[in-house]
Amino acid sequence: AQSVSQHNHHVILSEAASLELGCNYSYGGTVNLFWYVQYPGQHLQLLLKYFSGDPLVKGIKGFEAEFIKSKFSFNLRKPSVQWSDTAEYFCAVKPTGRRALTFGSGTRLQVQP
Amino acid sequence: DVKVTQSSRYLVKRTGEKVFLECVQDMDHENMFWYRQDPGLGLRLIYFSYDVKMKEKGDIPEGYSVSREKKERFSLILESASTNQTSMYLCASSSAGGSTDTQYFGPGTRLTVL
Numbered sequence: 001a002q003s004v005s006q007h008n009h010h011v012i013l014s015e016a017a018s019l020e021l022g023c024n025y026s027y028g029g030t031v032n033l034f035w036y037v038q039y040p041g042q043h044l045q046l047l048l049k050y051f052s053g054d055p056l057v058k059g060i061k062g063f064e065a066e067f068i069k070s071k072f073s074f075n076l077r078k079p080s081v082q083w084s085d086t087a088e089y090f091c092a093v094k095p096t097g098r099r100a101l102t103f104g105s106g107t108r109l110q111v112q113p
Numbered sequence: 114d115v116k117v118t119q120s121s122r123y124l125v126k127r128t129g130e131k132v133f134l135e136c137v138q139d140m141d142h143e144n145m146f147w148y149r150q151d152p153g154l155g156l157r158l159i160y161f162s163y164d165v166k167m168k169e170k171g172d173i174p175e176g177y178s179v180s181r182e183k184k185e186r187f188s189l190i191l192e193s194a195s196t197n198q199t200s201m202y203l204c205a206s207s208s209a210g211g212s213t214d215t216q217y218f219g220p221g222t223r224l225t226v227l
Contacts, residue, residue, distance in 0.1 A: 004155075006155075009153070032214065034215070036218075042220075043218050043219065043220050043221075044156075044203065044205075044218040045218070046215055046216075046217075049215060051214075090155060090156065092156075094214070099144050099161060099163055099169075099207075100146065100158050100161050100171060101146075101156075101158075101216060102158075103148075103155040103156040103157075104155050105153055105154055105155040106153075106155045
């Protein structure tokens with residue numbers, strides 16, 4: 001069965017530290033890839049997405065992600081985190097031609113001032 | 114701006130009650146989805162609908178049913194609520210495909226079953 005793995009369940013960083021959150025998926029065909037973020041008390045919202053083309057994708061708030069097809073990975077990065085980045089981050093995969101997303105279990109990021 | 118609204122933010126029900134969760138989207142999206150969100154498990158798909166009166170089971174449909182009588186509205190029904198259905202329920206919608214195929218989420222309904 002298709003699955004999405006987020007190995008970091010809880011990450012604690014100080015402000016200005018660099019961030020990398022891992023995401024690996026098991027589906028072998030063509031996929032669309034997403035990172036969503038859920039700030040405390042807020043809606044789940046899209047950070048960035050990859051459909052095709054340049055494997056380095058830039059999103060909102062200074063986030064970026066790199067799709068490495070050979071590693072089935074789509075890791076999220078930010079060079080310098082802020083306290084306001086404290087949130088839960090979800091990776092999601094959608095095989096081409098399917099309608100539904102499969103989500104990872106999420107990574108809770110806590111940024112300390 | 115896409116808007117997905119859910120009828121309640123918080124709901125408390127008793128075991129055995131029939132529960133209706135309503136979701137409305139204003140962007141004429143073909144696809145609508147119901148997920149439940151539990152700590153450490155992420156979001157799991159319950160059901161989705163790709164057109165009026167059309168539905169497909171997701172990964173965890175047991176104990177749930179859905180209804181889509183109008184394009185903008187998608188209802189999740191718990192026929193007989195149980196305590197293990199205490200969770201956060203998220204509704205989402207998306208257009209039919211292509212580069213705009215992004216799911217937009219509602220604020221969620223936190224359901225407690227006593």
